[in-house]
Amino acid sequence: MGKCLGIDFGLKRTGISISDEFNKIAFPLKTVQSDNLISIIRDIIKTESIEKIIIGKPYDLKGNLPVLEKNIISLIKLLKTKFPDIFVYRIDERFTSIIAKQTIAISGVAKMKRRNKENIDKISATLILQSYLNK
Numbered sequence: 001m002g003k004c005l006g007i008d009f010g011l012k013r014t015g016i017s018i019s020d021e022f023n024k025i026a027f028p029l030k031t032v033q034s035d036n037l038i039s040i041i042r043d044i045i046k047t048e049s050i051e052k053i054i055i056g057k058p059y060d061l062k063g064n065l066p067v068l069e070k071n072i073i074s075l076i077k078l079l080k081t082k083f084p085d086i087f088v089y090r091i092d093e094r095f096t097s098i099i100a101k102q103t104i105a106i107s108g109v110a111k112m113k114r115r116n117k118e119n120i121d122k123i124s125a126t127l128i129l130q131s132y133l134n135k
Contacts, residue, residue: 015124
């Protein structure tokens, strides 16, 4: 059974998470610059046995998709072209950034480190992936 990769895509930074080999638990992996995303995903696919990529769908509170969605659609098309054997799935990512901030706060991380957006991005990716794994 292959692992799953979770993606919290942003124009500047993208959070990445990975599942365990049983696809039960999601772990934060890293936050990367979005312009390097495809090559980083390629490297992860080479070193890990990735079978699925789960990408957040960033609805707003009214259920609308932001302008960012166009970039995500382009990313998905590129992923399907570059990695045709890997399944790409979308999942609602509403509130993941808020939950990520709360998770970091209650984990005892120092206040200055809580503001680190890279931590928030990879925790958000972990929440996206864990939501998928829980289904």
